[in-house]
Amino acid sequence: MSAAGDVEAAAVQAISGDEDVVRVRQLVRTAAVAAKLSLVDQTKLVTAASELARNTLVYGGGGKAEVSHLDNGARRGIRIVFSDSGPGIPDVELALTDGYTSGGGLGLGLSGARRLVDEFELETAVGVGTTVSVTKWAR
Amino acid sequence: MDRVPILKIGPVLLVSIQVDMQDQMALALQEDLGQRIVDTGCRGVIIDITGLDIVDSFVGRTLSTIASISRVLDAETIVVGMRPAVAITLVELGLSLNGIRTALNVERGMELLARRADEDDFAEPDFVDEHEISKSP
Numbered sequence: 001m002s003a004a005g006d007v008e009a010a011a012v013q014a015i016s017g018d019e020d021v022v023r024v025r026q027l028v029r030t031a032a033v034a035a036k037l038s039l040v041d042q043t044k045l046v047t048a049a050s051e052l053a054r055n056t057l058v059y060g061g062g063g064k065a066e067v068s069h070l071d072n073g074a075r076r077g078i079r080i081v082f083s084d085s086g087p088g089i090p091d092v093e094l095a096l097t098d099g100y101t102s103g104g105g106l107g108l109g110l111s112g113a114r115r116l117v118d119e120f121e122l123e124t125a126v127g128v129g130t131t132v133s134v135t136k137w138a139r
Numbered sequence: 140m141d142r143v144p145i146l147k148i149g150p151v152l153l154v155s156i157q158v159d160m161q162d163q164m165a166l167a168l169q170e171d172l173g174q175r176i177v178d179t180g181c182r183g184v185i186i187d188i189t190g191l192d193i194v195d196s197f198v199g200r201t202l203s204t205i206a207s208i209s210r211v212l213d214a215e216t217i218v219v220g221m222r223p224a225v226a227i228t229l230v231e232l233g234l235s236l237n238g239i240r241t242a243l244n245v246e247r248g249m250e251l252l253a254r255r256a257d258e259d260d261f262a263e264p265d266f267v268d269e270h271e272i273s274k275s276p
Contacts, residue, residue, distance in 0.1 A: 018161040025159060029192065043193055043224040047232060050195040054162070098233055108196045112232035 005072035007079070015053055015082075016062040024053040024065045028080060031067050035076045037138050045078060045136040048113035052082045052132050055109050060084025060130055070135065077118075077137040088126040096122075143168045145175050151183040151252055152176065152214075153245070157190040165201040172205055176212045182259075183252035184209050187245055189220030199234040206239045215255060217241065217248040 011031070013024050028049040032042040049065070056063040063084030070077040089095045096114065101107035110132075114120040119135035140163055146153045152175055154168065172184065186202065188194065194202075206216040219242045221229075229236070242248040 018163050022159050022161055025193065040224045040227055043222075043228045044231065047193045047195050047228050050193060050197075051232075054195075054197060108233050112196060112234070115231050115233070116228065 005070060008069040008071075010066040010068040010081075013065045013067070014062075015056045015064055015084075017057070021050060021053045021057060025050050027065070027067055028078070031069065031078050032136070035069060035078050035138055037078070037136060041136055041139065044116040045080075045134075048116040048134055048136075049080055051109040051113040052080070052134065055132075056082045056084045056086075056130075060086030062086075063129070070137075075137045075139075077135055079133060079135045081131060081133045083129065083131040085129040088128055088130055089122075089124040090126055092122060092124060140164060140167065142171060145172060147175075147179055147181065150181055150256065151185055151249065152179065152181045153185050153187065155187040155190065159192070160198065162197055165198055169201060169205055169208065173208050173212060176209060176214045182214050182256065184214050184216045185245060185248040185252070186216060186218045187220045188218060188225075189222070189244075191222075191225065194221070194225050194229055194234075196232065196234055199229065199232075199236055202239055203237050210238070215240065215252065217251055219244050219248040 011027055013027050014020060015024065025046050029042060029046050032045050037045065053065055056065070061084060063082065066081045068079050070079055094100055096111050098111045099107040113134065117134040117136050121133040122130070124130040140161070141158065143154060143156055143160070143164065152172070154172065176184065186205070202218055209216045217240045221241065240251070242251050
């Protein structure tokens, strides 16, 4: 069993257009409410999901988001895994810097999303794709 | 695509965002609002975000851009009705909402704009004088 304890089957949302970013937000909000996250934590997680879903769409050329419920015995949580088969991130350090953007954005997507969650993992390979996993635990 | 309605209430344009906006919808609002400011000559814009569960960097940037466009078109933008959880999240995200004035609710926003209009009226004669002087031979 993983360190996270029980992991309940994931709900999957494909991300291939603007409207899917809205769907990811709705899916994550429903899950966060079910996991009894506080209102502020729900808001933080949905905001992080919105940033990451848009990254998947804009930089990754589309992909998917998988939302799963965690239970480590003491606490419940939500994990969201965003994956794409896009160009990958050549310089992860740089991509995680506040204000850095390779597109037309504010450069707060990755770095901001990382601050809004409890756990953040990024795996990327140039030419292969990027996977970002975020977890938020109920307090 | 749905569009966000823009209402004219006296000298003010009121935009109440009630739905989870797609990015395209936010961009359309930006364009529509610029056009409405020019068409109506309104000097104030109130954007009510009471209905928004979240403001991410895209929506935040759109609000900043709307405020800048309005300013260039001689109108002031006030964002009202931000939920406390949204404010907390925005600060943590690192979004500063540059150049945006805020008020707690629509009523306070209206008061703020009315006060601005009074100050402008007061300042008007000076401006007219200067204008006359510069035109005189």
